[in-house]
Amino acid sequence: MTDPDLDLVYTRLCATMTALGEPQANLFLARFALLAIDRIGDRETALQMVADAADGLPAPEVPRAG
Amino acid sequence: MSRPFTPYPFTLVRHPARLPSLTGNRDAGHHSVVIVGAGPVGYTVALGLAAHGVRSVLIEADDGVCVGSRAICISRRSLQIFERLGVLEGFLKIGLPWTGGRSFYRGEQVLHFTMPHDENQKLPPMVNLAQYHIEQILLDRAEALADLIDIRWQTRVTGVHTREDGTALSVETPLGAYTLDADWVVAADGGRSFVRESLGLALNGTTYEGRYVIVDILLESKRPTERLAYFDPPCNPGSTVLVHKQPDNVWRVDYQLKDGEDPDEAIKPENVIPRVTSLLEMMGERGGWSPIWIAMYRAHALTLDRYRHGRVLFAGDAAHLLPIFGVRGANSGIDDADNLAWKLALVVQGIAGDRLLDSYSDERVAAARENLAQGAKSTEFMAPPSFAFSLMREAVLGLATHHAGVRSLINPRQTSAIAYSSSPLNVADDTGAFRAGPAPGAVLPECPITILENGQSRLGHVTDLLGARFALLTFSEDGAVSSTAIEALARLSAAAVPIALCPISQRSATGARERLSVDHTGRLFAMFDAHPGTVYLLRPDGHVLGRWHSPDAAAIVDAVLHALDQS
Structure with missing residues (x-):
């Protein structure tokens, strides 16, 4: 994938999510993540991506049980 | 909407209490093994001991087999155990065999799963029958072995006094109280085990927030035996519903309560009946139906850390509580019993040292931990414990129709035989000696x-x-x-x-x-x-x-x- 390819996919992701609207953004990203995991097809790579995605995000101030 | 209840289509036999011959208020006999609790696990231990020629006393607080919404799915592994105990025929005669099931999301089928089944198998992967059937089949066999199994109904344990060389049990019956001495006690007295409490032991693990209403109904239907799961169904939006067929036109319906729903209200017939009615309408079931039994269920994933405490051995729900999803409850208890029976028999007969019983604990605690891990995954899907599990489940269900790669996440992960891979009894293979076949600790595959x-x-x-x-x-x-x-x-x-x-x-x-x-x-x-x-x-x-x-x-x-x- 070239830089312009990445640009294109990035823009399409944002545009698609914008069109769906913010209330559906979580579900959209969850679906995208599942399809990506399936396509990657490698446990270690996928686990590393889960860790990398969480890395640097601040912990919630009040622990939430959900 | 009012709809009269109907009893289970099963004739309950009430068994009288009986006193053994007493010396003072003490049982005059000496007992190698006393089993507390005549449920599927207690019977299986008693029958297993009897197969080795070892006598046992089986104590039961109730006066007959149990009714109510209990275990209904018996696995191939359990059937293999029952075959060795000479009771397979009854299970195959009454039980409804099945091999798979279907899951739906908002009315659309998203998964058709099958349990492992091929031309090598002798037995179906699962049969459905009510726990009263299970207990009755085992009881009939135990009664035929009356010289080896001494069943004492309406006998409730009120005290457990452990010693280095045995245990004294205080019991109460309608005919009076007495004490009896046992070299070994098997505590198979269920999730609220009195023996466990008496020894000051506690189960550790997780209890889930999500609650399910469990309803048994009587309904005539030609529908095949399979596991049906409905996620967010049109008849009950936002909920999850499970449907299982049992013999004699009894159907088990489980549905999840919504967040914030009051369990005490939800369990009232006037709130249950409309939900079942709309489910049956959605399924296209037009026949008349009657409710039989309504209960509330909350998933637990708990175990004792050890199942041997001196001369007291814990088995089944007394030792561990597993979520219903994946049907590991009764099946894991039956496996406990099968593991324990031969070891205890050989110890009682003086053929094995009592450390063999430590391996019962090692192997079955390891099995429980595996069952807990699998059961937790089943439960996290059926009753999502956080917003994130909910969100990801919605994503999986929505994609499953067109994306086969995610479908396995919906599979209910039904119970399967567990290998004792790290058992201290195993003799390790010579390196690379076997390229196939059951490794030490695994169960014999069928052929x-x-x-x-x-x-x-x-x-x-x-x-x-x-x-x-x-x-x-x-x-x-x-x-x-x-x-x-x-x-x-x-x-x-x-x-x-x-x-x-x-x-x-x-x-x-x-x-x-x-x-x-x-x-x-x-x-x-x-x-x-x-x-x-x-x-x-x-x-x-x-x-x-x-x-x-x-x-x-x-x-x-x-x-x-x-x-x-x-x-």
Whole structure:
């Protein structure tokens, strides 16, 4: 994938999510993540991506049980 | 909407209380084993002991088999255990066999799963029948063995006094109270085990927030036996509903309560009946139906850290509580019982040292931890414990129709036989010795064979070779048995170890042997990576203890004596 390819996919992701609207953004990203995991097809790579995605995000101030 | 309740289509027999012959207020007899709790687990322990010729007293607080929404799914592994106890026929006669199920999301089918089933199998992967059927079948067998199993109904344990060399139990009956002494006590007295509480022991683990209403109904329907799961169904938006068929037109319906719903209100018939009605309408079931039983369920994933406490052994729900999703509750308890029975029998008979019972705890605690991990995954999908599990489940269900890759996440992960891979009893394989076959600790896989016996030939299966004894499977071209195997058998028999030689031949042979198995399909040798000279040593519960390609007699003898804590 070239830089312009990445640009294109990035823009399409944002545009698609914008069109769906913010209330559906979580579900959209969850679906995208599942399809990506399936396509990657490698446990270690996928686990590393889960860790990398969480890395640097601040912990919630009040622990939430959900 | 009012709809009258109907009883379960089952005739309950009430059993009277009975006092043993007493000396003062003490049972005059001396008991090797007292089992507390006549449920599926208690009966299985009693029948397992009886198969080894060991007597037991079985104490039950109630006056008959239990009714209510209890276990309904019995796994292939449990059926194999029941076959060895001589009760398989009843399960196959009454039980409804099934092999898979379907899951729906908002009315659309998103998964059709099947449990492992192929031409090698003798038994279905699962049968459905009510717990009162299960208990009645086991009770009938126990009553036929009255000289070995002393059942005492309406006898409630009120005190447990443990000593170094045994346990005294105080019991109450409508005819009076007494105490009885046991060398060993098996606590199979269920999730609220009195014995467990008396010993000050607590289960550890997770209790889930999500609640399910469990409803048994009477409904005439031609629908096949399968597991149906409805996620966010049109009849009950936002909920999850499970449907299982039982014998005699009884159906089990489980549905999830919504967040914030009051359990006390939700369980009232006026709130349950409309939900079941709309479910049946959605399913296209037009026949009349009646409610039988309504209960509230909350998933637990809990276990004791050890199942042996001196001379008290815990089994089934008294030892661990598993979520209903994946049907591991009763099935894991039956597996506990099968593991415990042969070990306790050999200890009582003085053939094994009591450390063998530590391996019961080691193996079954490890099995419970695996069951807990699997059960937790099933539960996290069926009753999502956080917004994130909910969100990801919605994503999975929404994608599953068109994306096969995510469908396995919906699979309910039904119970399967667990290998005791890290059991202290196992004899490790020589490195690289086997490329296939059940490794030490695993259960015997199924495969058809021809059994030649007394000049007769019949089709059978390799699990037919198991019994209340060790089994030495010796593989050969023509049924000849090596002098090594014969020597090992003689030495173990001399040490009073119950063991049978089970020769398996590649081709048919007319030897002088009493019993010979032939691999007529050619699949068994390949499945076990067996060659002429290969030996598999099996425990009485069908787990592999060790395997070798051409062992000397000492290897086999040492494996057994080490396991029995004799060496």
